[in-house]
Amino acid sequence: MNIGELAKRTGLTNSRIRFYESAGLLKTVDRRPNGYRTYSSDAVLVLELITTAQKAGFTLDEIRTLLPSDLERWEHDALLDALRKKVRDIEALEHRLAESKAQLVGLIGDIEAKPGDMDCAANARRVLSRMLGKAVDTPTGAVDDKPAGKAMRRPRARAV
Amino acid sequence: MNIGELAKRTGLTNSRIRFYESAGLLKTVDRRPNGYRTYSSDAVLVLELITTAQKAGFTLDEIRTLLPSDLERWEHDALLDALRKKVRDIEALEHRLAESKAQLVGLIGDIEAKPGDMDCAANARRVLSRMLGKAVDTPTGAVDDKPAGKAMRRPRARAV
């Protein structure tokens, strides 16, 4: 089949298919005497594999190292390792997301919990100081930017 | 303070600070007669806000629309809306990650569950057909007619 037919069958664009070939992901391509690419039906499978793996979070680089030239001869152990590592990556990302979410939810609560008698500016400072985990200057005084001394160690901002 | 001092205080690079200014994120900057930028201590807060918001998943574009010119005058409602929306975004991402992970775990199990009497090629086809949720051609005319083959149809793999 020609590239247009393959594109129709997979739902990908011609340019994307050519791009995958140039990236070394699609090696099952022959040329007809006129220069046209011609594909077997395996190419459909390979492209579907690629898009599926992408949705699961694999980069094209990773996919290239895992895809066998022959669809029936996978590198069994390397594949399982990569799949397990990707699961661990997802779990790490889930963890980071949960932390970000908790921080955001806490911040929302903090903003909404403005005491009725506090004005907006004061509340802004209160929320800001909680969010950055440190003291925040009240703005009324003069700003001093004298160097005046060096090692003033503050706690690192919490990584999210 | 000069840009080098600000960089030291925030842990950012000079170029990154200039970049944030050019991106419209850091407007609290004056120039001395020699052209040098000069910052008040508020700039430290603004930069810490920016990096904190980034860690929580906000893009610089989003941060720019939310950051007030005056740290005490936030657009209260827009800010809360954005925070809530970001929480929903995170939840959607968590959902997609859970699906991806489930698919990967299922795939790992499927690969490991190779019947002892099945050869690798046949297992590859079996796993492939399950993963892509459809029939996969058996190559070279060898017809796979194991009778109970499709008995345990699991639910389709969902797009992620």
Added chain:
DNA sequence: CTTGACCTTCAACTTAACTGAAACGTTACG
């Protein structure tokens, strides 16, 4: 006066995964 540490601007480069245009060749149809 020279050295070295700062500071300035501006353009180009980076990564990932493509997309689109330009300019051209091939095929199918009437």
Added chain:
DNA sequence: CGTAACGTTTCAGTTAAGTTGAAGGTCAAG
């Protein structure tokens, strides 16, 4: 034969969030 619909290559551009480097101005010390 004309032309529309395919196909080809090559190159440039896109997005995000910066980094890097060149070429040069400023400042304090020795």
